[in-house]
Amino acid sequence: MYRENYINSLRTEMVDLVRVYLSPVALKYGYSDVPLETTIKWRPMVLILGNYSSGKSTLINEFLGADIQAVGQAPTDDSFTIITFGESVSTDTPIDTTEVRDGKFLLNDPEYPFEILKKHGHRFASHFRLKKVNSPFLRNLALIDTPGMLDSITERDRGYNYQDVIGDLAQLADLVLVLFDPHKAGTVREAHTSLRETISARTFEDRVLFVLNRIDECASLADLLQVYGTLCWNLSQITGRKDIPTINLTYSSRAANAAQARDPESTSFLYHLQNQRKMVKKSVLEAPQRRLDNLATFIETHSERLDHFLEALINYRVRLRKYRFRFWVGGTAAGIVLGGIAATVAVHTERFGQIMDAPVLGIGITVFLFVLIAWKLLPVRIMERLYHRKQMRHIDQLIPLGSQTRKDSWQAVRGLVAEYLSRKKGGFSLAEVKNEYKSIHKVYIEGTREVRVALNEVSDIMKNDPEEKYSFDDENDSCQTASPL
Numbered sequence: 001m002y003r004e005n006y007i008n009s010l011r012t013e014m015v016d017l018v019r020v021y022l023s024p025v026a027l028k029y030g031y032s033d034v035p036l037e038t039t040i041k042w043r044p045m046v047l048i049l050g051n052y053s054s055g056k057s058t059l060i061n062e063f064l065g066a067d068i069q070a071v072g073q074a075p076t077d078d079s080f081t082i083i084t085f086g087e088s089v090s091t092d093t094p095i096d097t098t099e100v101r102d103g104k105f106l107l108n109d110p111e112y113p114f115e116i117l118k119k120h121g122h123r124f125a126s127h128f129r130l131k132k133v134n135s136p137f138l139r140n141l142a143l144i145d146t147p148g149m150l151d152s153i154t155e156r157d158r159g160y161n162y163q164d165v166i167g168d169l170a171q172l173a174d175l176v177l178v179l180f181d182p183h184k185a186g187t188v189r190e191a192h193t194s195l196r197e198t199i200s201a202r203t204f205e206d207r208v209l210f211v212l213n214r215i216d217e218c219a220s221l222a223d224l225l226q227v228y229g230t231l232c233w234n235l236s237q238i239t240g241r242k243d244i245p246t247i248n249l250t251y252s253s254r255a256a257n258a259a260q261a262r263d264p265e266s267t268s269f270l271y272h273l274q275n276q277r278k279m280v281k282k283s284v285l286e287a288p289q290r291r292l293d294n295l296a297t298f299i300e301t302h303s304e305r306l307d308h309f310l311e312a313l314i315n316y317r318v319r320l321r322k323y324r325f326r327f328w329v330g331g332t333a334a335g336i337v338l339g340g341i342a343a344t345v346a347v348h349t350e351r352f353g354q355i356m357d358a359p360v361l362g363i364g365i366t367v368f369l370f371v372l373i374a375w376k377l378l379p380v381r382i383m384e385r386l387y388h389r390k391q392m393r394h395i396d397q398l399i400p401l402g403s404q405t406r407k408d409s410w411q412a413v414r415g416l417v418a419e420y421l422s423r424k425k426g427g428f429s430l431a432e433v434k435n436e437y438k439s440i441h442k443v444y445i446e447g448t449r450e451v452r453v454a455l456n457e458v459s460d461i462m463k464n465d466p467e468e469k470y471s472f473d474d475e476n477d478s479c480q481t482a483s484p485l
């Protein structure tokens with residue numbers, strides 16, 4: 001309980017850090033259209049993807065301890081279902097769905113982070129829903145069940161862009177399970193592409209977990225190894241990497257019971273894979289800790305980008321100030337020279353000498369002021385426009401790009417900086433930007449360091465906490481008692 005509370009309060013603090021320091025700046029300068037915390041304020045989420053009939057819904061039902069999602073051999077469920085904790089009903093009552101909300105509600109309620117999915121249209125909204133379930137499994141996380149991937153069904157058939165929806169959901173999720181089954185070991189190239197495009201390379205490996213499900217259907221250990229080998233090969237082709245990602249193995253205990261009843265000898269290898277099943281469940285239950293890591297990365301990434309954004313604005317304005325100053329010096333010098341010439345001419349011109357003796361100085365000053373005003377009205381404006389164009393042409397020189405990290409972060413904001421500067425030219429307050437830069441820089445340097453220290457504390461607590469909550473001791477899991485070979 002202590003651990004849970006600690007993790008929850010840390011999560012709240014991190015979201016507050018984003019809300020108070022990063023969001024106002026992000027909104028003001030067009031870095032983001034919505035408050036940055038919109039996508040991170042809700043509970044930790046686990047997205048479950050896979051081919052149709054790979055056992056996504058069965059696995060979810062097993063986690064929840066009740067038949068909440070429909071299961072079946074053919075493509076069964078064509079909806080995206082957010083499954084979250086229903087506080088309204090006590091966990092002592094039998095586990096069941098306590099409330100269902102439709103997509104329209106979900107996409108518009110600011111309590112949830114799904115507003116970004118609105119762009120996928122009405123067809124998607126009608127295939128999106130939320131279920132509240134009083135299962136203790138959901139106390140600290142939400143699960144997302146997805147329609148199975150069908151190679152033959154095109155985007156148009158679904159009426160919305162399935163790959164894009166998956167990409168958006170993957171960005172919100174703290175863990176993505178990608179399920180395969182022995183019958184279709186490796187037909188998720190498109191899903192992989194959309195995950196690759198949306199999850200940053202830095203966090204991809206930590207966020208995506210490949211799972212070979214329904215392994216009880218392998219006729220023997222040799223059969224399982226063959227399937228495993230095929231999947232490894234397919235995955236290495238999809239990922240384009242030689243090193244094979246970790247693949248966890250699991251199966252539904254209920255289904256396994258049936259299989260064992262058929263032939264207990266051939267499935268006895270399952271006994272040795274109990275640990276693997278625990279690992280999958282443990283990974284899902286660790287979503288709240290993963291959320292902390294993801295939040296830390298979120299704060300680091302956005303504070304760094306905003307820091308560079310503001311640094312570029314400051315440099316633009318400081319250079320503009322110097323440029324203006326130089327130009328004013330030029331204008332003043334021109335005024336003095338022309339005023340001096342006018343005064344000299346006046347002194348030496350007899351006509352003037354006769355009409356006005358004293359106002360010679362006045363003539364000089366008048367010409368001087370005239371030149372300054374004319375300078376301000378015409379050349380300064382033209383020169384400032386030229387200055388702006390030059391800065392836009394050499395926009396990459398607005399901040400020093402010494403390291404690759406700076407280059408990457410600059411790439412992410414470069415377009416937004418150009419957009420803001422083109423809109424405002426020099427028309428923003430340097431003092432304000434400097435103040436904002438100071439507070440963002442503090443978050444970027446000190447805030448992120450403190451966050452990492454707190455995360456280390458969490459992992460120490462995890463290591464020293466004797467409470468092992470993740471045992472896979474389901475009552476109906478008779479495989480635990482199956483005899484070894």
Ligand SMILES: Nc1nc2c(ncn2[C@@H]2O[C@H](COP(=O)(O)OP(=O)(O)OP(=O)(O)O)[C@@H](O)[C@H]2O)c(=O)[nH]1
Nearest residue numbers: 052053054055056057058071072076148214252255
């Ligand atoms: N033997 C065995 N059968 C399983 C296992 N998991 C699921 N099944 C069966 O496989 C079929 C498909 O399971 P679902 O959970 O509906 O699969 P899904 O991935 O949700 O399918 P869609 O919703 O259609 O994409 C069902 O008949 C399940 O009973 C398993 O681990 N072992």
Ligand SMILES: [Mg+2]
Nearest residue numbers: 056057076077
């Ligand atoms: Mg399903």
